[in-house]
Amino acid sequence: MRWAILAATIATFGYAGATSDAFAQSKAPESAAAADPASAIEQGVAPNDLLRMTSPPNAAPDRTYETPEAALQQADIDYLVREGRRQLAEGSTDAVWIVAVFADDIASGRYDDARAVLGRAPGGLNSGVSDMLEPFLFAAEGRVDRGAERVDAAADNLPAPLPEVARALVFESAGRLQEAAAVYALMVERLDTTPPGDAEPQNTEEFERALNAPRVTHAVYRAALVSHRLGRREEARRYYDIVAGFAPRSADVQANIARLNAGQEPFEAALTPVSATGRWLIFLSEYLTQAEMLTQMLSQQAPEPGFASENGTALLQLGVLLAGDANDWRLYAAQQALGAQGVDGAQRIIDQLPATSVFAPDAEIVRASIQLERNNDDAAIAAAERALGLAGDRWSVIASVGDIYRRAGHADRAIPAFNRALEMATTPKDRADVLGWRAYAHRFAGNLSAASADARAAYEIDPSVDTRLLYVSILMDDPNGWNEGIAMARALFAEQPDSVLRLNALGYALIQRPEGLEEGYRLLWRGFNYGQTDYAVIDSLGWAYYLYGHFEQARALIERANDLSVNDPNAEVLDHLGDIYWRLNRRDDARRVWRQALDARPDAIRRRDLEQKVQRGLTTPAPRRRELPQVNLPDAPSQREDL
Template sequence: MTPKRSLFALALVALTTPFAAQADSLPGAYLAGRAAAISGDHAAAAEYFNRALAMDPGNAFLVSNAVFANASLGRWEAAAAVAAGLNADDEGQELVDLVEFVRRVTEGELQAAIDMIEAGDGPGPLADELARAWLSFGQGDMTAAVDTFEALASERGMEELAALHLALARAAAGDFEAAHEILSGDTGVDITNTERVVRARAVIMLQLGMRAEALDLLDGYTQAVPDPGLLALQARVGSGEDVTYDFVRTAEEGVAEVFFTVAQLLSGDRNTTLPLLMAQAARGIDADHSDAVVLAGELMSASEQYLLAAETFASVPEDDPNYIEAQMGRAQALEETGAQDEAIAILRALVEARPDLASVQAAYGDILRRAERFDAAIAAYSAVLDLVDADLPRYWFIHYARAICYHQLDDWPPAEADFRRALELNPEQPNVMNYLGYSLVEQRRNFDEALGLIQRAVAARPESGYIVDSLGWVYYRLGRFEEAVAPMERAVELEPNDPIVNDHLGDVYWMADRFREAEFQWQRALSFDPEPEDAERIRRKLEVGLDVVLEEEGGVGALEEE
């Protein structure tokens, strides 16, 4: 029997193990499944591996891959059915163990789940002891649960997780004083105020009669992070409504919370496979854990599985505190699939239902701007600024985005006002400095200011080809052609396939008397499918030269208005 591998190596096992074809039609199904699994398309992977299993029943490698794909989709019953075909000494047993562990916890078989952990068949090193403590809690042994949490807290790197779960266990047992003390950091461990932690803290405070303190906590957090769910809770608390503790109340919900917090911890990694498995496990045990659903959707979006993400976000019910966040995630995922009109309709419905939410108005403005519906986007951004303290620095982006819309509508005075307001709120923001500086260059005015803005932007973002292009272009507009060459060549290095950047380099080369190189760059620019108007101008330059084109257009260089 081969030694078991950690669940945390699991994500790589199914994607790297070679397979020997046993039938003409089997390799195609396997390879398609493997390619889908590597790309994160778990729905396609499940379909292909299930198809391969029908051709080769009992193949251990195919079983483990099919279990993996179904578990990644949160299809725990399907995963369990497939897992039955894996022998105890086959590779991939960790996957079967995870499926079996989720099943036992879900069905309340707490001792059987503890036995799995003790046998080394639990969910993995980050989750095992946290889960064991909650399972002991579920058996009525609070002493064993506390001892496990406290022992885990002595391990480096586990202090915060152990303290958080001990606090939640105390609250589940009705000891809200102890829970509040831990979550407030009074026991010596600082617990990060995530949205979910703040929600738990606020509800626990309410059980202790600390309504004013709960409001202060919610106010402070939502000022920085206007989470719709917390804003709804804030409104309930402010109205004097009685709010009962309904956060984590049972061992099963506690184990689900373990999987969720581990998924959160791992979600910053580039590989989204393992955190997705953890989030789906939380969802499998506690179907009402909408934070796990939202996290699963976000992880699917991060791996570019946008249709799966949209379907996952759509599963959050309308009466759930996370509904608005889920719908915003759904709209973003659908937009990525090209269903922009459907995405806009989702956000429009949210705006109509909750016109008081600045985050919804901002998301609506963003998608309208990307759809080039600039008038409507301006209205949405203006609504945001009417809802918030617009003097706060974080709202620089709303001014910046609205300025872009005004500029696209050739309405420069309000665009310039918004650009300058954005810079007041965030003085060294490179995108704002670049956009304002470039716009001034194109209007052939305030060249000294434009040059200074763009130089500062390049210093802040030297790897941005578009910003470096702006620097070369302001030198070009100033008639400083030799100085323009180096930044423009660098811009093409950074953005080699951009038609505008290549076109600009061609213009700079021409004015620096490097005619053959200029023509080459213009030809390159044409190959990258520029806008029709730009393509026509490039062809004209290739036909008669830049000098003639500039003469037809009115010249180039230092044409700043007096």
């Protein structure tokens, strides 16, 4: 049932992966609302100022992009609206254009035009797009009860708690907080508010819990805000506590609990019809992105470069512009753009976050990451210093500053920052997290003994899955800790033997030593059989082939792993690929990818090795070709296209 709902929603918005050339192919529906494009789709109308805030400076009105994704990488919603009007005028019925133009019209108070735009969707005002958006148009027109009825009429099209959220947002937008609170109370009563565990889900219930966690957290936080605004302190506190159980380090929750204790209103502004529409688009964005990612996962599709979901990204970027105080989601939108290689767009998104926000230090961390991506380490350090000055008692921000220092190659600054964060963290889980970050910083700087000591200390106070996986990853490289790492990896694997993550952790740790190569190879083939789009296990298996001297098979696998990590080039994968090219007598290709590995900011030990390889090539003997162990799995691929 749930999968059918996900699939239906994807079909409603479906254009993922299409280019702009595909957007004008549909014939406009024959409906009265769409019959007069002059009123609803005015060419040359400048988008509302809210939707122009992240546009590139001095951008020409007639600018174009090859794909909508390229515009989203630049966070150019102004373009998306203008192009939407052009596309709709030419007969397109794609949902992304309809939503963009609808958002502009409702922000500008052009309500008749907004309804006419909805009428252009396949199915007109009875379409899935209209079901999701018209309630907010009714609210903007002052017909709040009609908006709530419209939500109820389409409630079966979305999973819980989204229908309840939409209804409550409609009431919130009109200041009818008592009714919104009643809807939220019923919603919370029906929700599973148990936070997901730290291990991978092992059954349907755990999977659904993990899947729904972001939506539950977001929805319950809205319930907390309404109760807080109504002065219902105990109810608000209970809701905030639920959110904190899912996200214990949330700056907004901590700030609002402090304000609740002081008898003050929440720091967020009360909703208007426009900001409620923005909040709703954010809810839809999270849901749609997750749905499209699930589709890819279940169909074994390889991840594409760029955004996980163009549809979800478009809704998110529209949403944070309409809901100006959605700064937690603004942070996420900037990080999302940065991860899709939209560095300039990420900068413009994060620059909309005000300096007075509770998320101001987090914004500086994002700015630091942007500067690292631009290879401007001095600017990254400056942003990290600003975050440090704003951090107050937020140890997680201080630890994030330490990680910026690490990434910039300043272990001398990173370790003191982690030390400071460790003094401030109080719970075992938090202290283990800081110790894990510090262990990785030591490992990155080449201090293996200090890294292992921190990994052991973290495990002693918090034997969670995450901590134990870190323990394995640190100790597998330590000559004095390999046996301990293997023992831990075996214990993790025994708990969940069908986990690709745990198979890879044990298999890759094993092949670090000759005595573990055969067992590791067999395990990694099993992991590959489970996770043929997981670049980590594909790289690990490819490296096992390399160690057996089967360089063509290794090349096929590690080229595939490199393709799958295209959004975030991995120094280790590139290093492996360079070694394979060298053994295949492709010396120029080897040096090219080794240089790419150096650009990907490897750790100190790998950096030294890579620099030597670029200068001298491989000076160690090639692994001797040996017969591969037999495995009861499909035959190994011999060519890249076989993958």
